Amino acid sequence: xxxxxxxxxxxxxxxxELAPGEKIKxxxxxEMLGLSRTPVREALTRLVESGLIEAKxxxxxxxxxxxxxxxxxxxxxxxxLDSLAMATAVPRLTERDFQAMRQANRKFAAAVQKQDVxxxxxxxxxxxxxxxxxxxxxxxxxxxxxxxxxxxxxLYRKFSGLxxxxxxxxxxxxxxxxxxxxxxxAAAGLSGEHWSHLGNLISGLFDSDExxx
Numbered sequence: 001x002x003x004x005x006x007x008x009x010x011x012x013x014x015x016x017e018l019a020p021g022e023k024i025k026x027x028x029x030x031e032m033l034g035l036s037r038t039p040v041r042e043a044l045t046r047l048v049e050s051g052l053i054e055a056k057x058x059x060x061x062x063x064x065x066x067x068x069x070x071x072x073x074x075x076x077x078x079x080x081l082d083s084l085a086m087a088t089a090v091p092r093l094t095e096r097d098f099q100a101m102r103q104a105n106r107k108f109a110a111a112v113q114k115q116d117v118x119x120x121x122x123x124x125x126x127x128x129x130x131x132x133x134x135x136x137x138x139x140x141x142x143x144x145x146x147x148x149x150x151x152x153x154x155l156y157r158k159f160s161g162l163x164x165x166x167x168x169x170x171x172x173x174x175x176x177x178x179x180x181x182x183x184x185x186a187a188a189g190l191s192g193e194h195w196s197h198l199g200n201l202i203s204g205l206f207d208s209d210e211x212x213x
Contacts, residue, residue, distance in 0.1 A: 005035055005043035013052045013063055014152045015118075020065040024053075050146050052153075066153065068206040072199065074150050079195035081140050082128070083188040089134035090184035098176055100130050105172040112169065117159045121152055124163065127172055131179075154202055154211060162201055 009029065012018045030040045044061065047053040051070065055061040104127035111120035125148070132141050155162055171194050178187045205211045 002039040002042035002046075005029075005033055005039045006046050008033060009040075009043055009047060010050075010052060010149050013047070014149055014156050016153075016157065018063050020063050023060055023062045025061070051150050066206075066211050068203070068211075071150065071154065071202060071206070074147050075195065075199045075202070078144065078147055078151065079192055079199070081144055082131075082195060083192050085132050085135040085137065085140050085144075086179075086188040086191050087184045088137065089131045090179050090182060090187050092134045092136070093131070093179055097130050097134055098180055101127055101172070101176050101179075104130070105169060105176075108172065109169045112164050115160065115164065117156055117164075120159065120164065121155060124168075154205070158205055158210065161205075162198060 009018070018024065024044075026037050026040045026044060029044075030037045033040065044053055044055070048055055051074070052064055053061060054064045104123050108120055108123035108127060111117075111123055132144060135141075171190075175187060175190055178190055202211075
């Protein structure tokens, strides 16, 4: 039950249904979700750990606001972990893995065309999950899964300007090509460049107040 509560609350925060800064109460959430307060409290603890919820005991529990420094730190860790996963995974990737990546990118492209942000983000996650799984490092996978929702909050709000274009689709295709050549260093470098570009775009959104909570 706590997993279900966590998933539903995480998605509500990512989609903006629970707005940045909004105060929340476990009793109200339990009623909304049709659950007891115990799994909701457990889910809130996990959301605090992932940075989506901030709590001051006896004072407030609220949805975290979008903070530029926190997001930059998040992106720096994700970039480093992705590069490590890529360098480890490339020698292990199989033809089945490449087929899975191509299929995920086709789904991503179709979702972009329809501007279906939820399906696009799911497809993008599925694409990168192939590499993460191939790396075989559960620590990398666990930390990335913990940090992704913070990034998804921004991608959901500003998808078309950040990922929702031909540039990302082409990047996915190019990354597959480099991985197929077995060049782990080039693949890690290409992926790192994409993270840096994404970080610059997000920084620009903060600087122009387009991500003001």
